Amino acid sequence: MRKIKTALLSYGMSGKVFHAPFLSDHPGFELLGSWERSHKHIHADYPETKSYATPEALLEDHPDLVVVNTPVATHFEYAKKMLLAGKHVLVEKSFTATVAEAKELQLIAKEKGLKLAVFHNRRWDSDFLTVKDVVSKNMLGDIVEAEFHFDRYNPTLSPKLHKETVNSGSGVLKDLGSHLIDQALFLFGMPNAVFSDIRITRPKSLVDDCFDLLLYYENLRVRLKAGFFVREMVPSFVVHGKNGSFLKPRGDVQEEDLKLGKHVSARDWGTEPRSKEGLLHTEFDGKIIREFLPTLHGNYYDFFAALYESITEDKPEPVTAQDGVNVMIIIEAAIKSSETGAIVNV
Structure with a gap:
């Protein structure tokens, strides 16, 4: 090799x-x-x-x-x-x-x-892979609305100075927001327009730490949101289609396992606890289904x-330069929208 x-x-x-x-x-x-x-x-x-x-x-x-x-x-x-x-x-x-x-x-x-x-x-997170599987199998019918969150409760400033000083790369939109945007574009493609509200909520923070971003598609709206004052988590992935809904909490374990030094070839790598399974409520193949759906395994190794x-x-690269360009287009449009209070075409 x-x-x-x-x-x-x-x-x-x-x-x-x-x-x-x-x-x-x-x-x-x-x-x-x-x-x-x-x-x-x-x-x-x-x-x-x-x-x-x-x-x-x-x-x-x-x-x-x-x-x-x-x-x-x-x-x-x-x-x-x-x-x-x-x-x-x-x-x-x-x-x-x-x-x-x-x-x-x-x-x-x-x-x-x-x-x-x-x-x-984060395309290889267990939770997102499961959402992608539900959407790609058309379990919900035509998608009309989706909402992705990357929320935390962390009111204190990061000890990493580059994250908390004003510079061209700081702020939650370019940090956690870039993951949410990439996931949305991977599932739904580039939107027609963007509207956003980007704020600072932590005391003494100099950089954005909260955003609410809306992507406009012809027959679909996708809302992306992150904040540092969410003590009680809502589902991180909510997808509504004409036949049903899927609600999934954030449950991928890879980051925490990596921090603990768990080996990436472990047999149970990327396995979420069953308590984090998503709720599927839909009509599929002529049957009404309301059940918790087993989560797929996540694996950054892929x-x-x-x-x-x-x-x-x-x-092709697993995430191409064009994918990166597209995320930056949405980020710049979101910043412009928040500054002007207007919808920005992309």
């Missing part, structure tokens, strides 16, 4: 939790190491890896793939640097800070014949498996 030599640009929470475990487990990737600015941790977790002092030192080991998992405001700078160095690139969400940056990266990758993927891993095939077999 061909080995894809891979390096990370950060070994904080993103590198340690979401990338390194899968890159080290997949037999097609060789994890070279990570650029680490202050704390040096990767070698302790993966003794065969290196801690690089600079991106230039990282490039001296000739990686095939570089994961740009630095703060959002720096994604464009580092992704462009790696693409111009002839490397395939995986960029954390959100893809960039602006549509213009996203399109420039897309153009460079195309001109140089390189793979450029965006890490919208993203990396598809990324490997993208590089080695020239298949």
Whole structure:
């Protein structure tokens, strides 16, 4: 099996939790190491890896793939640097800070014949996979309304300064919001227009931490919402069709299991507790159904498996640069809508 030599640009929470475990487990990737600015941790977790002092030192080991998992405001700078160095690139969400940056990266990758993927891993969450399955099997009939939430109760500011200082990549819309937008676009495609209300609700917060976003389709409305003052959770996925409804709480366990150090090849990987099953109430095949639906297994490994095939077999990236561009188009339209109080065509 061909080995894809891979390096990370950060070994904080993103590198340690979401990338390194899968890159080290997949037999097609060789994890070279990570650029680490202050704390040096990767070698302790993966003794065969290196801690690089600079991106230039990282490039001296000739990686095939570089994961740009630095703060959002720096994604464009580092992704462009790696693409111009002839490397395939995986960029954390959100893809960039602006549509213009996203399109420039897309153009460079195309001109140089390189793979450029965006890490919208939440497509492989167990809860979303189950929602997707219900919709794709037409269990609800024609969809008329959907509402996706990524809510938390966390009134305190993050200790990560780049998340709480005003910069081109900060704020919940470009953080959790990018996941919700990508999921909506993956299911329903690009909308015709956007309306949004983006706010600051936490004391002393300088960046947006609450948004309500409405996507307008010809015969469908999709509402996306996130906030930090939700102590009692509502269903994170609500989908209504002409034949019925599906209500699903957020239940994917992968992030928490990764934080606890659970191995990604565990037999029960990505298995939600049954208490998180979604409620399906619909008419399907001539029968009225009201029951809790078993949840599909989530697995971020599938993203990396598809990324490997993208590089080695020239298949499409699991989340393409165009997907990333589309998310940025919605984010920019949402910001404009919130500033003007008007519906913005996209």
